[in-house]
Amino acid sequence: WIPVTIDxxxxxxxxPALRRxxxxxxxxxxxxxxxxxGILATLNLLNKVWLSPEVSSAKMMIGLTQxxxxxxxxxxxxxxHSSSLMYGLNPFVRTKEDEQQFLExxxxxxxxxxxxxxxxxxxxxxxxxxx
Numbered sequence: 001w002i003p004v005t006i007d008x009x010x011x012x013x014x015x016p017a018l019r020r021x022x023x024x025x026x027x028x029x030x031x032x033x034x035x036x037x038g039i040l041a042t043l044n045l046l047n048k049v050w051l052s053p054e055v056s057s058a059k060m061m062i063g064l065t066q067x068x069x070x071x072x073x074x075x076x077x078x079x080x081h082s083s084s085l086m087y088g089l090n091p092f093v094r095t096k097e098d099e100q101q102f103l104e105x106x107x108x109x110x111x112x113x114x115x116x117x118x119x120x121x122x123x124x125x126x127x128x129x130x131x
Contacts, residue, residue: 004079005051009067012045051078054092058108
């Protein structure tokens with residue numbers, strides 16, 4: 001099982017010690033009541049981003065990938081439901097316009113990825129990776 005790539009990106013990535021402290025604070029139940037995640041996202045300090053065109057813009061996915069590359073992450077996993085490839089089959093892609101925008105997010109991200117040296121691989125190839 002390989003999970004989708006998800007991480008926090010934002011201005012705090014430039015201050016690793018503070019970023020770690022904020023991520024630790026976000027895991028505390030009491031911090032949830034204080035809506036710390038929403039405050040940090042609004043201030044563009046830390047924003048949870050999924051490598052998924054269903055919930056993230058191409059710009060957000062590109063920023064996430066750049067962050068992961070700086071951290072020397074070896075595997076990035078984009079995920080979406082196959083039903084998102086055709087409008088009207090799920091809540092992520094309801095109209096023909098949504099479908100076009102969804103596909104454009106994928107095209108834009110993959111264009112960036114190709115230029116940034118991200119290499120595609122089959123899921124079966126990940127079984128042979130040296131971690």
